[in-house]
Amino acid sequence: MLNLKSVLKYLVLFAIGIGILYFAFSGQDLEKIWEEIKNANFLWVVFSAISVWIAHVLRALRWRMLYQSINYKVTFWHTYHAVIIGYLANLVLPRFGEIGRCSVMLKSEKVPMFASIGTVITERLFDIFMLLLSAFLMLLCQYDLVSDFLFKTIYVNVVAKIHSINYFWSILLIVLSLSLIAAAIYFIRQALNKKFLRVYVGLKQGFNSYSNLKNKSLFIAYTLGIWFFYWLSMYLAFSAIQITSGLGFNVAFTALVFSSFAMVAPVQGGIGVFHWMVAQALVLYAIPFKDGLAYATILHSSQFLLTIILGCLSLIFVISKK
Known part of the structure; x- marks a missing residue:
C-alpha cells in the first residue's frame, strides 16, 4: 500500500515528465505538428504496434523459460498476461510493473514473490546488456553524428550551466548532494539489514534461473x-x-537507442523524455525537431494505446480466471 511519501514522489516524477514534454513542445508550431499527426498513414502505425506486441510475446516466452529452469511449470498465457499487466502498471507508477507482474504470477501460478523477482532481475540484466551493446554499436557505426550531438547538446549545455552558477551556489549544491548521498547510503544499509536474506534469496534464484537453462541459445534468440x-x-x-x-x-x-535511454528515466511511460530524445535522434539526420516531435508523438501514443487495450484485456482475463 502506497504511503503519502510514495504518492508525492510519483506525483513529482509525473510533473517532471509533463515539464519535459512542455519544454520539448514550447516554441514549436503546434498547428503544423497536429496537421502532420492528422494526415499520418495510420496503417503503418498499426504495423508498428503489432511489432511491439510481438516483442511482448517474445518477452513472455523468455520469462517463462526462466521459471521452468527453477522448476515452476507456469503456463504461457499467465506469463503473457503478467507481462502486459506489468506494462500497464508502469503507466501509473514507474517501475511498479515489475512488482505488479510478479504479483500476478503469485496469484495465478502460486509462484513465490521473491522467486519471481529473481527471474525479473535476470531478465533486466540482459536488457541492460543489450541496451549498452546497442549504444556501443551506434557509437561505433555512427560516431561522427552521435558524438557531435553528445558534445553540443549534452556536454556544452552542462558546462554552460556549471559556469553560470556562482561559487556560493556551487558549494551549497555540493553540500546538498553529499548530504543526500549519505542519507541514501544510510537508508539502503538499514533496508539491507532488515531484508538482506530475502534480497539474497531473490538474487540467487534469479542468477540460478539462467544458469539452469537447458537451452540458453533459445533464451538469447528471444532476447x-x-x-x-x-x-x-x-x-x-x-x-x-x-x-x-x-x-x-x-x-x-x-x-531505438535514444528512446531506450528515455524509457530508463523514472517517469510514467517515459512521457516527455521519450518525445524529446526521439526528436533529438532524428535531428541528427536533418529531420526538423517539430517533425521529430510529430513522429515521436504518433509512436508513443500508439504504444500507450496498445498497452491500455492489451492491459485491460489481460486484467479481465486474470480477474475472470480468479
Whole structure:
C-alpha cells in the first residue's frame, strides 16, 4: 500500500515528465505538428504496434523459460498476461510493473514473490546488456553524428550551466548532494539489514534461473528477437508521415537507442523524455525537431494505446480466471 511519501514522489516524477514534454513542445508550431499527426498513414502505425506486441510475446516466452529452469511449470498465457499487466502498471507508477507482474504470477501460478523477482532481475540484466551493446554499436557505426550531438547538446549545455552558477551556489549544491548521498547510503544499509536474506534469496534464484537453462541459445534468440521487433517498430512508423518515410534502418536503430535511454528515466511511460530524445535522434539526420516531435508523438501514443487495450484485456482475463 502506497504511503503519502510514495504518492508525492510519483506525483513529482509525473510533473517532471509533463515539464519535459512542455519544454520539448514550447516554441514549436503546434498547428503544423497536429496537421502532420492528422494526415499520418495510420496503417503503418498499426504495423508498428503489432511489432511491439510481438516483442511482448517474445518477452513472455523468455520469462517463462526462466521459471521452468527453477522448476515452476507456469503456463504461457499467465506469463503473457503478467507481462502486459506489468506494462500497464508502469503507466501509473514507474517501475511498479515489475512488482505488479510478479504479483500476478503469485496469484495465478502460486509462484513465490521473491522467486519471481529473481527471474525479473535476470531478465533486466540482459536488457541492460543489450541496451549498452546497442549504444556501443551506434557509437561505433555512427560516431561522427552521435558524438557531435553528445558534445553540443549534452556536454556544452552542462558546462554552460556549471559556469553560470556562482561559487556560493556551487558549494551549497555540493553540500546538498553529499548530504543526500549519505542519507541514501544510510537508508539502503538499514533496508539491507532488515531484508538482506530475502534480497539474497531473490538474487540467487534469479542468477540460478539462467544458469539452469537447458537451452540458453533459445533464451538469447528471444532476447535478440525482442530488440529486433522494437527496432522494426521504429522503422515501420517512419512510413506514417511523409518527411520520415525515407529514413532507413540505421536511423531507426539510433532512435531505438535514444528512446531506450528515455524509457530508463523514472517517469510514467517515459512521457516527455521519450518525445524529446526521439526528436533529438532524428535531428541528427536533418529531420526538423517539430517533425521529430510529430513522429515521436504518433509512436508513443500508439504504444500507450496498445498497452491500455492489451492491459485491460489481460486484467479481465486474470480477474475472470480468479
